[in-house]
Amino acid sequence: MCRHLAHLGPTPVTLAAVVTEPPHSLLVQSYAPSDMRGGGTVNADGFGVGWYVRDLLSYSSEDHARGEPVLYRRDDPMWTDASFLDLARAVETTALVAAVRSATVGMPVSTAACAPFRGEAGGSTWLFSHNGVVRGWPHSVADLAATLPALDLLTLEAATDSALLWALVRARIAAGKDAADAVAGVVTEALAAAPASRLNLLLSDGAQVVATAVDHALSYRTHADGAVTVASEPLDDDAAWTAVPDGSLLVARPGGPHDPPAVTVTALSPHGPFPLP
DSSP states (O other): OOEEEEEEEEEEEEHHHHHTSSTTOHHHHHHSOSOOTTSOSOOOSOEEEEEOOGGGOOOSTTOOOOSOOEEEEESSOGGGOHHHHHHHHHOEEEEEEEEEOOOOTTSOOSGGGSSOEEEEETTEEEEEEEEEEOTTTTGGGHHHHTTSOHHHHHTOSSSSHHHHHHHHHHHHHHTTOOHHHHHHHHHHHHHHHSTTOEEEEEEEOSSOEEEEESSSOOEEEEOTTSOEEEESSOSSOOTTOEEOOTTEEEEEEOOBTTBOOEEEEEEOOTTOOEEOO
């Protein structure tokens, strides 16, 4: 059922500080996750990490991240990749998305099927991950897939529900939707087509993160330096972690040493997100 996270902040951190070193890091979650909710027992079907080169980033309210993020993906378990573990200690960034994969039965195990997916839309280059499953795949969402341009369908990175969801989100951003509206719209339409699907989506352009919690766990925490981390499972037992309610959309932007991150959580509905009380 996969696990994923995003981290954004004003201060560079190593990939290891977020992905491999915390007590309940994504590395640990690849072999000992704590909240899979019946969606498998390990996340050993591959992994991926995407990070933005911080010199190409701008966190001003007017600008999105610029430049293409670096992407490292493998179809092996994270714990078997000694080269990545070394790399993670050396590479620094202010913005990253990472995921470990538990492939749904019947879907391919390949590097191309591993999140995060990367692509350009609306003037930004995005990283996308999906934690969950589309019920009744592929028949349940055939009509939804048919709304995409033929070229988008022909160039899906993998024959998976996650790759289709990413194509749907990207198409909406390319059509002028902002990231939050694009993600919320895809989740709403996918649930209508395939009820009981698990749709935890995670999207970032390096300047913001948009995430959903739909029938699966999601938490976030802010940091004193203005950073924010969003993850399927808390990376440690710090009380600063906040659980995101089921059926919610989260939008977060990093702050600075004197400014807290901006985090909003809204409830999803058939008519779009609305503020939680």
